[in-house]
Amino acid sequence: MKAKHALVVTLIFAIIATQLVVVTxxxxxxxxxxxxxxxxxxxxxxxxxxxVERVKSxxxxxxxxxxxxxxxxxxxxxxxxxxxxSVLTMTTAELYxxxxxxxRLVRRLQDQGMLPKDQDNPRxxxxxxxxxxxxxxxxxxxxxxRIMAELHASRILRAVYSERQLQxxxxxxxxxxxxxxxxxxxxxxxxxxxxxxxxxxxxMGKFSTLLQATAQSPAMLFYLDNFQSVTPNANRPRAQMRPxxxxxxxxxxxxxxxxxxxxxxxxxxxxxxxQKDVQxxxxxxxxxxxxxxxxGAAGAMPLRGEAARRVPGTFFFNARTHDDGEKIxxxxxxxxxxxxxxxxxxLDILARHPATAKFIATKLVRHFVSDTPPPxxxxxxxxxxxxxxxxxxxxxxxxxFSNEFNxxxxxxxxxxxxxxxxxxxxxxxxxxxxxxxxxxxWIERMGEPLYGYQTPNGYSDAAESWxxxxxxxxxxxxxxxxxxxxxQGTKVDLTQFVKENTDKNKLVDVSLKTILAGEVSVSxxxxxxxxxxxxxxxxxxxxxxxxxxEFQRQ
Amino acid sequence: MxxxxxxxxxxxxxxxxxxxxxxxxxxxxxxxxGSQTKGRRKTLIAIFQRGAVDGLNMVVPFGxxxxxxxxxxxxxxxPEASNAESAINLDGFFGLxxxxxxxxxxxxSKRLAIVHAAGSPDNSRSHFDAQDYxxxxxxxxxxxxxxxxxxxxxxxxDPQESSFRAVSMTRTMPRVLMGRAPAVAMANMSEFAIxxxxxxxxxxxxxxxxxxxxxxxxxxxxxxxxxxxxxYLKKVNPSQYQxxxxxxxxxxxxxxxxxxxxxxxxxxxGLEIAFADMGGWDxxxxxxxxxxxxxxxxxxxxxxxxxxxxxxxQRMDDVVILTMSEFGRTVRENGxxxxxxxxxxxxxxxGNSVLGGKVYGRWPGLDNAKLNEGRDLALTxxxxxxxxxxxxxxxxxxxxxxxxxGYHLSTSKFKNFL
Numbered sequence: 001m002k003a004k005h006a007l008v009v010t011l012i013f014a015i016i017a018t019q020l021v022v023v024t025x026x027x028x029x030x031x032x033x034x035x036x037x038x039x040x041x042x043x044x045x046x047x048x049x050x051x052v053e054r055v056k057s058x059x060x061x062x063x064x065x066x067x068x069x070x071x072x073x074x075x076x077x078x079x080x081x082x083x084x085x086s087v088l089t090m091t092t093a094e095l096y097x098x099x100x101x102x103x104r105l106v107r108r109l110q111d112q113g114m115l116p117k118d119q120d121n122p123r124x125x126x127x128x129x130x131x132x133x134x135x136x137x138x139x140x141x142x143x144x145x146r147i148m149a150e151l152h153a154s155r156i157l158r159a160v161y162s163e164r165q166l167q168x169x170x171x172x173x174x175x176x177x178x179x180x181x182x183x184x185x186x187x188x189x190x191x192x193x194x195x196x197x198x199x200x201x202x203x204m205g206k207f208s209t210l211l212q213a214t215a216q217s218p219a220m221l222f223y224l225d226n227f228q229s230v231t232p233n234a235n236r237p238r239a240q241m242r243p244x245x246x247x248x249x250x251x252x253x254x255x256x257x258x259x260x261x262x263x264x265x266x267x268x269x270x271x272x273x274x275q276k277d278v279q280x281x282x283x284x285x286x287x288x289x290x291x292x293x294x295x296g297a298a299g300a301m302p303l304r305g306e307a308a309r310r311v312p313g314t315f316f317f318n319a320r321t322h323d324d325g326e327k328i329x330x331x332x333x334x335x336x337x338x339x340x341x342x343x344x345x346x347l348d349i350l351a352r353h354p355a356t357a358k359f360i361a362t363k364l365v366r367h368f369v370s371d372t373p374p375p376x377x378x379x380x381x382x383x384x385x386x387x388x389x390x391x392x393x394x395x396x397x398x399x400x401f402s403n404e405f406n407x408x409x410x411x412x413x414x415x416x417x418x419x420x421x422x423x424x425x426x427x428x429x430x431x432x433x434x435x436x437x438x439x440x441x442w443i444e445r446m447g448e449p450l451y452g453y454q455t456p457n458g459y460s461d462a463a464e465s466w467x468x469x470x471x472x473x474x475x476x477x478x479x480x481x482x483x484x485x486x487x488q489g490t491k492v493d494l495t496q497f498v499k500e501n502t503d504k505n506k507l508v509d510v511s512l513k514t515i516l517a518g519e520v521s522v523s524x525x526x527x528x529x530x531x532x533x534x535x536x537x538x539x540x541x542x543x544x545x546x547x548x549x550e551f552q553r554q
Numbered sequence: 555m556x557x558x559x560x561x562x563x564x565x566x567x568x569x570x571x572x573x574x575x576x577x578x579x580x581x582x583x584x585x586x587x588g589s590q591t592k593g594r595r596k597t598l599i600a601i602f603q604r605g606a607v608d609g610l611n612m613v614v615p616f617g618x619x620x621x622x623x624x625x626x627x628x629x630x631x632x633p634e635a636s637n638a639e640s641a642i643n644l645d646g647f648f649g650l651x652x653x654x655x656x657x658x659x660x661x662x663s664k665r666l667a668i669v670h671a672a673g674s675p676d677n678s679r680s681h682f683d684a685q686d687y688x689x690x691x692x693x694x695x696x697x698x699x700x701x702x703x704x705x706x707x708x709x710x711x712d713p714q715e716s717s718f719r720a721v722s723m724t725r726t727m728p729r730v731l732m733g734r735a736p737a738v739a740m741a742n743m744s745e746f747a748i749x750x751x752x753x754x755x756x757x758x759x760x761x762x763x764x765x766x767x768x769x770x771x772x773x774x775x776x777x778x779x780x781x782x783x784x785x786y787l788k789k790v791n792p793s794q795y796q797x798x799x800x801x802x803x804x805x806x807x808x809x810x811x812x813x814x815x816x817x818x819x820x821x822x823x824g825l826e827i828a829f830a831d832m833g834g835w836d837x838x839x840x841x842x843x844x845x846x847x848x849x850x851x852x853x854x855x856x857x858x859x860x861x862x863x864x865x866x867x868q869r870m871d872d873v874v875i876l877t878m879s880e881f882g883r884t885v886r887e888n889g890x891x892x893x894x895x896x897x898x899x900x901x902x903x904x905g906n907s908v909l910g911g912k913v914y915g916r917w918p919g920l921d922n923a924k925l926n927e928g929r930d931l932a933l934t935x936x937x938x939x940x941x942x943x944x945x946x947x948x949x950x951x952x953x954x955x956x957x958x959x960g961y962h963l964s965t966s967k968f969k970n971f972l
Contacts, residue, residue, distance in 0.1 A: 121839050181682070184680075185680070447739070449726070455696060464734075470739055473784065476761055484750070521767060528760070530760065536753075540760075544760055547764075
């Protein structure tokens, strides 16, 4: 009863605070322009030329509310930019066809008699290589690395060009929260569907729906091994009886997903679950698997009955490998015989658990407000999460209309992560990019390639844990390269800064105004002025500004 | 939450006597201090053979007939003076792959130790998971955020810490060095600089001025550190490097990585942990025997390590080289004259302080009944026992509990190769 009472009080406080905030923020010091810059930085990937004025004329609150409803924002420019990226619209089965795993393709060609069966390494045999190359050409096949290159490009292009900036920020946030590593086995073929069908449609919806989508996503099922988690009591299918069955198909319960689901996706490490809960949750998810996770098997027997209707590389529940006994999860009984519903019930319990509200609130506040989340704000955001039954928009509102978010302490207090730095630099200069590997390579050099984090915890959102000398050096080099048009696939036009460049001071002033809203120390400005005596001063001044400590912040 | 590095740096080391600025002991000064006030710095060079090297053909149990029965076409022949492709006899039972012949003198002079049948107690046969476990050193636990070498650095804060205390010669930071303690990853030393063509000098000067501001935040602090490191590295002058003692590094990225590690060690940049890796070991098909695919890889691997050893000369008194690979390979060869993912493997430990000339670890044998899951070399040494011994006896780690969480490691588990 007591806890309920406290919750009500918190809620009332949250509502009052939301209404007060606009007034108090102005009182405490952020100018209107700073508040706009702040919102453009945090709810998006920074201002493009003209953005500040645009938001000013429509009103900051209107802008925030508009961003909270991305489905109502027209986004033709971004959609046109990604139109050419064919992997975005292909099914996993189609991806396997067009971008085959090279060794599997060789086996298929051997089975079809196009390559000699007894050859040791056909890809190193000149004649066989010709056959393979010819096959690629005739069938329009490409190397699997193209998949990730196009997916990277789509993320970069959308972050740069989309009017739905908050949507892209949330896609980035959830992709990182529900991290999947492209380098693990089949995951690179599964990630385009993960972005398109799992993260994107639910990034601003209900947390429970998003959680369920990730639980059923082939990418996550593969990454955290649940696709091979089966009850040890299951009848072995005939294929498993073969004495030489590959070791990867050894059978048993796999707890990885169950553990990370609670530790990293919902409750948090101190969320109050036990090892016994991990085991019970793992039992609930036995049989949640992927039909043909690596695409259709070459030379396989034709499928019959129900199996014939399944699509390779998609989720399916295999009742035969499910542990159908009774389970107890976090004190709640899950009756025997629940089948597929066992897993759904677990997700339901977890999505609505108070520890989850606190954990998600903490992560959101750390992302949007400060590396050290103010506990009072976390509490209010968690309350908004609970009250709205995990509605992500309502939860975000509690963040954006809080005093803490709008305080001078929060202004430029977050260090941009590499992806954020690269995108904001491209946007601030109004540069044009194709999002290709030439751009992604810089994000990688700074240490955070997209879909490139091995472990399930995702990239840290607190600067302390990842800012290092090598990464910072690459940030400076990136700024110089971008301003000097040395980033492949990205074009910058710096004439905007030199138009009225009769006076040297003006060049520096205009550049600082555009990139940093003029907010830079006197000594930095002095240093920039000295560069004007050098050759090609515009690129250098702009490159240096992109490398300043101030531009690393948002 | 103030940056730990600043706390350490401003931890009250008086520098006035060196006639240097008091603002923050610079990286260079810390290096100077380190070499004057402390004992000689120990360095660990950790080398990862990614893809799972076939330990049974690398360190060959030629004394066991099961070995030859299991591998009709890819086994390494018993030592035979007239056969250059036969195993190199070590102790009458084990032999080195012939491509490792440059290791033989190190074995003979007792500076090379081998730990066989070592690896992860976790049975995963996924490269990804097994590498992850080996680098986090928490087999079976995926959510460990940092790598064990980084946890070692955290466990022993160094007031004279250099920016180059931990360096990985890789494009991105490997899992083993991820974590709170600062570490640098670079594919090439020459890239660790401001790269703006002919203007690099003036642009760097400008950046240095900009980052000299006295803000005590993580960005400006790291910026100052960065330029101290960049400037110091320039003095090392990597492009002019001449290996010593007639050492010749093999061409290719792995040899190049080790050469640069040697440069860093000789330049006294305060290097304590160096990391390099080499791939290509996943020999499912046509692995070869005395020559072929694996032989070529092993030649590149061993000639680079031997060159490094030779180049460092007397400095190897303070250096240990440790090699590892995520798991071994099946005892029996497969239908493609290759081997599949297995379990236990062999590790090399090299250095002047190593008690070499011995194969450590209990040999479980290749008898069918002794194999792991009926197919792989069984495990008798947990890799953490090897890592732990190196961390404690070579690097001087005192808090093994925090380096290897969830694992009880006492000196009684050490193999005593150090």
